[in-house]
Amino acid sequence: KNEVEQSPQNLTAQEGEFITINCSYSVGISALHWLQQHPGGGIVSLFMLSSGKKKHGRLIATINIQEKHSSLHITASHPRDSAVYICAVEYGNKLVFGAGTILRVKS
Amino acid sequence: NAGVTQTPKFQVLKTGQSMTLQCAQDMNHEYMSWYRQDPGMGLRLIHYSVGAGITDQGEVPNGYNVSRSTTEDFPLRLLSAAPSQTSVYFCATLSFRQTTGELFFGEGSRLTVL
Numbered sequence: 001k002n003e004v005e006q007s008p009q010n011l012t013a014q015e016g017e018f019i020t021i022n023c024s025y026s027v028g029i030s031a032l033h034w035l036q037q038h039p040g041g042g043i044v045s046l047f048m049l050s051s052g053k054k055k056h057g058r059l060i061a062t063i064n065i066q067e068k069h070s071s072l073h074i075t076a077s078h079p080r081d082s083a084v085y086i087c088a089v090e091y092g093n094k095l096v097f098g099a100g101t102i103l104r105v106k107s
Numbered sequence: 108n109a110g111v112t113q114t115p116k117f118q119v120l121k122t123g124q125s126m127t128l129q130c131a132q133d134m135n136h137e138y139m140s141w142y143r144q145d146p147g148m149g150l151r152l153i154h155y156s157v158g159a160g161i162t163d164q165g166e167v168p169n170g171y172n173v174s175r176s177t178t179e180d181f182p183l184r185l186l187s188a189a190p191s192q193t194s195v196y197f198c199a200t201l202s203f204r205q206t207t208g209e210l211f212f213g214e215g216s217r218l219t220v221l
Contacts, residue, residue, distance in 0.1 A: 093155070
């Protein structure tokens with residue numbers, strides 16, 4: 001079993017929809033990261049969380065340490081949000097990544 | 108402040124050839140790491156380092172060597188390339204000390220081994 005599981009693997013949404021991507025992990029972590037990768041592009045950091053909730057524009061990330069679960073929400077989705085969203089956890093001195101969620105937003 | 112500089116962006120090798128992927132950062136991050144990204148597999152950790160002189164193996168270390176002689180540089184060496192090493196490689200850095208803890212990535216290196 002992978003230490004970091006993301007769901008769904010693939011997600012297609014209509015422009016304007018509210019989107020949720022989930023990340024569950026099985027180890028004790030010190031922090032969790034949400035990342036974005038556009039097709040053929042580099043990887044950029046969206047959020048780092050160790051507790052609670054963070055918001056940046058239309059993106060909201062939450063984490064529940066007790067339940068070992070985090071969610072990334074996108075409000076009022078837009079075709080430019082189409083990308084792979086990756087969850088990564090820090091534990092010990094390592095980073096472990098989920099397999100990613102491929103999001104496609106149709107206009 | 109250039110962030111993370113990763114070179115080369117593209118490389119084609121023949122089986123058995125050697126090469127080095129370079130990763131340099133100017134943010135004084137203690138953590139540096141190499142990942143490979145294959146279709147449907149996500150990012151897999153090859154090697155990582157938590158400071159100069161300290162390296163450790165990740166999930167898929169076979170066929171790769173690393174060293175960390177300075178805080179800034181963390182090269183990844185392929186001593187005898189194999190077709191199974193065809194992949195996109197990313198270097199990532201992080202400071203565990205900083206409260207923002209932002210993760211930085213290089214632009215990626217697409218390697219093809221024939």
